[in-house]
Amino acid sequence: MxxxxxxxxxxxxxxxxxxxxxxxxxxxxxxxxxxxxxxxQLVQQERLRALGQMASGIVHDFNNALSPILGYSELLLKDPQAREDRKTLLQFLQIMNAAARHAAGIVKRLRDFFYTREQNEPFTSVHLNPMIEEMISLTQPKWKSQALVKGAQITVRKELGDIPLIEGDDVQLREVLTNLIFNAVDAMPQGGELMLRTYANAYEVVLEVCDQGIGMDEEVKRRCWEPFFTTKGDSGSGLGLSVVYGVIQRHGGSVLIQSEKNKGTTFSISFSRSDDRERESS
Structure with a gap:
């Protein structure tokens, strides 16, 4: 060749x-x-599942918010004397206005929870404390009613420290709180205390979600971040904690689980301080 x-x-x-x-x-x-x-799609499914969990409770909460508006407006329509008495009229209008604001707040919190941020949209400054207050309020109707059906009682304790801002995606952080709150409540079928704590050290802001529930053995602690791993049978998707872990990783944070069988679980999540990042970039 x-x-x-x-x-x-x-x-x-x-x-x-x-x-x-x-x-x-x-x-x-x-x-x-x-x-x-x-x-x-899996993340969206988990978000929809969490949204569905909240929605069933929020419907009840929303109806409660609308009840004063309907009730007092009917009184004004049926009672000419109430319409003519300026003091009574003003009192009724103030009650209706407060109820309408409460209903609008519920809708806003729900909208904020499900708002989808663009992939390349930069992080913003976030304060965890008001977000914690908001998510307790938003999730409470669901888990409180679930506990009452079982004859159990769940109390909430907050130890919110004087913390600086962090840089993050507020929508994703709301998802973290939602999943951790529902996870803690699910771990306490007999009731107990749900505790949310924040504090800061020289470099980090720490969020802790603690329950007094059934706890985890070593295998569950090792596998709980795996997608589709669940101890809840058909009632669990096995995606909640994996979504939490993914969000924490995207925020450059870290998470530590402290748990013991029948003695409860604490999730400790650490984020870099916003002011610390500013010092590094300057």
Missing amino acids: SFSGSQENVEKVKAEFEKKISERTQQLEKALEELRKTQY
């Missing part, structure tokens, strides 16, 4: 090899894109 013929064969093999590499690369890119879509 001549040198030119040999060279042609090499070029042919090279071209075929490059073609195969290109095809495999395209296949891998397609598979990666499908994986990303699946991951996004």
Whole structure:
């Protein structure tokens, strides 16, 4: 075989090899894109599940907020004397206005929870303490009614320290709180205390969610972040804590689990201080 013929064969093999590499690369890119879509869908499913959990309780809360508006407006329509008495009229209008503001607040909190941030949208400054207050208020109708059905009682204790801001995605952080609150409540079928604590040290802001529930053994502690791993049977998706872990990782944070069987669990989440990041960048 001549040198030119040999060279042609090499070029042919090279071209075929490059073609195969290109095809495999395209296949891998397609598979990666499908994986990303699946991951996004799973996160959305978990968000919908959490939203559904809250919604059933919020319907009751929302109806309670609307009741004064309906009740006092009917009184005004039926009672001419109430309409003519300026003091009574003002009192009724103030009650109705407060109820309307409460209802609007419920809608806003629900909208904020489900707002989807653009992927490249930068983090903003977030204060965890008011967010904790908000998420307790938003989730409470659901888990409080669930506990009452079981004849149990869950109390909430807050130890919210004087903490600085952190940099983060407030929507994703709300999801973290929602999942951890529901997870803690689920761990206390007989009732108990749910405690949320915040504090800061020189470098970090720490959020702790504690329950007095059934606790975890070593295997559950090791596997609880795995997608689809659940100890709740058919009632659990196995995605809640994996979503929590993913959000914490995206925020450059860390999480520590302290738990003992039948003695409760504490999730300790650490975030970098916003002012610390500003010092590093300056």
